Every structure is written in structure tokens, then in C-alpha cells.
Amino acid sequence: MVKAVSLLSGGLDSILAIRIIQEQKVNIVAVHFSIPFTSKKDKNYNLSKKLSDELGIHLELIKIKKEYLSIVKNPKYGYGSNFNPCIDCRIFMVKKAKEYMNKIKASFLITGEVLGQRPMSQRKDVLTIIEKESKMQGLILRPLSAKLLKPTIPEEKGWVDRSKLLNISGRSRKKQIELANNFNIKDYLTPAGGCLLTDPAFSRKMADLLKFKGDFGLHEIELLKVGRHFRLNSESKLIIGRNESENSKLLKLAKIEDLIFSPIRVKCPVAIGRGDFNKENKTLACKIIAKYCKDSSFQTIKLHCGKNTVDNTITVLPIESKEIKKYRI
Numbered sequence: 001m002v003k004a005v006s007l008l009s010g011g012l013d014s015i016l017a018i019r020i021i022q023e024q025k026v027n028i029v030a031v032h033f034s035i036p037f038t039s040k041k042d043k044n045y046n047l048s049k050k051l052s053d054e055l056g057i058h059l060e061l062i063k064i065k066k067e068y069l070s071i072v073k074n075p076k077y078g079y080g081s082n083f084n085p086c087i088d089c090r091i092f093m094v095k096k097a098k099e100y101m102n103k104i105k106a107s108f109l110i111t112g113e114v115l116g117q118r119p120m121s122q123r124k125d126v127l128t129i130i131e132k133e134s135k136m137q138g139l140i141l142r143p144l145s146a147k148l149l150k151p152t153i154p155e156e157k158g159w160v161d162r163s164k165l166l167n168i169s170g171r172s173r174k175k176q177i178e179l180a181n182n183f184n185i186k187d188y189l190t191p192a193g194g195c196l197l198t199d200p201a202f203s204r205k206m207a208d209l210l211k212f213k214g215d216f217g218l219h220e221i222e223l224l225k226v227g228r229h230f231r232l233n234s235e236s237k238l239i240i241g242r243n244e245s246e247n248s249k250l251l252k253l254a255k256i257e258d259l260i261f262s263p264i265r266v267k268c269p270v271a272i273g274r275g276d277f278n279k280e281n282k283t284l285a286c287k288i289i290a291k292y293c294k295d296s297s298f299q300t301i302k303l304h305c306g307k308n309t310v311d312n313t314i315t316v317l318p319i320e321s322k323e324i325k326k327y328r329i
């Protein structure tokens, strides 16, 4: 039986693509990518695992780490409406899937892409670019839109019956929902799948990071996912937790050289300062933190440098509401 690899994000389209090809005599192995910019990595994987178990197929988890950052920093095909380098990202994933295909001796790749569904990465010309850049011409089968696309090698060779493939296009999800009902598929992720690069607030923080710390690594990305971020000057930024869970995450992510701000006799969120701090930006940081303290009428903020050592004490008034906006990223 011919073997194929299928991308499985946990989204409905990827599940349907597998279900459609499962009706034919193809041995499918699914791959799920975990990228640093997914907000619900574990949830997405766990759902994909549950689905692949229900479908009776093996799921291979491919963890993408540092190597993905160069795509985000400098995408050949640019960004979408936020910081999402979707075309480069798809090329990257197809290349990775191809490596896995070669490893397990699979003959082609299945994806849940739908022609015209996403303005950036699912246009006809872009699907061609993805195939060309990954050197996978004719080897990517998109069952949901196949009838609107040139026949692929699996169709030409008769491994897959083209007449049983579909002709879905556009942004409407109506046909996919109907198919989900037919196949009794109930559990799946929303289309965006939690990619933070499509989120405007996260994208602002990414743009700031790229501008002020272009050599960023995975640690900085993890920090961007937590708290309110403030750019104090080109050398320093402040991050303030929004709740108990973020407070403890921030403390875990703090580096030994970061400043940890701890107010005296008043309940305040955890705040860390990263970068070069002089008296001026320490005071500014304290004024911003004071704004988020429970009683923000007047505060004395005690400043701890590093994780344990007491450095100095600064007394501030909270920053004015209209002023704070200048620093929020």
C-alpha cells in the first residue's frame, strides 16, 4: 500500500484531508509541528494525538525551535497583516515534512490547504511557490481543493482517485462543517490555531524585539508571551505580570542580571527590568509599576537588583494614565 505523510495541526481542514484520503487505499502517517509561537502548544498537540488515535494513524511530533527564528526575523516572502511569515512558514514545514517522508519512505504529502481560504498562503500562485521552494512539485496533494488544481503525481499514478477529491475554495467554512458532520468530527481547533504571529498585540512586541534586540533567541520569545511590556528607552524594558500565574512565570523567566522590582507594604504584581538601568529609568519603571499596585495613590517602591540582593529604595508617585501609553508596547 502506498504511504503518505499528512500535516495534522488539529484544525478541521487537516483532519478532513486525512479522512478523505483514508477512504482510499493509502497508509497515512501524520505529523504535527510544535513551533515556538503557538500559544497552546500542549493543547494543540494533545488534540492532534487524540484525533490521530481516533483515526487509527501514527502521529509524529516535530518540535521546531531555534531554526524557525531566522524565518521570523527575515522572511523571503514577507509578513502577512501582522508578524506572520506564512509563506516562508509553510515552505519550512513542507521541507521538514519532506525530511520525514524520506525517512519513512512515504511517496507524497497531504495537506488541508484550501485554495483562497487564507489571503497570504493559500493563493494558487503561492501554493506553486511552496512546492517549488521545497522541491515538492506534484507531490503535495490537497484533497479539499484538488479538483481546482493541476493533477498531482499521486493522482496521475492512480494511487489516489481524483474523482473522489473535492473542489472547495474560498473563506466560507460551510462545506467543511457539512463534511465534519458527515464524518462525525466534533473536536477540532479554530482556524487560527493559536499562532501568536497573527495576533496584533504579540506582533507589536515582536516588532519591538526585532528593533531593539535583533539577535533574540527562544528565551526572549517565551518572555514576550507573559505580562504587560513597556519600552523605557532603547536599552531597557519593563515587564509586569497580569495575574498570579504570570507573576510566577516571570520569576521563572527572569535572568540573574534582570532587575526584580519588589514594592514595600503594598500588593503589586511581579515586575522585571531587562537591559541597562540607570537612576532615571529605574525611577520611571517604579512609577509605571506603582500604577498597577492595589493602592496606587502613593507608593514606596523598594528595588531589588538581581534575584536577592537589596540595591536601593526609590519613592515615586504612580505615572499619569495618559503618560503610560507612551511606554506600553
Ligand code: SF4
Pocket: 084, 085, 086, 087, 089, 090, 121, 195, 196, 197, 198
Ligand atoms: S499562521 Fe502562523 S503557523 Fe500558520 S502559516 Fe502563518 S506563521 Fe505559520
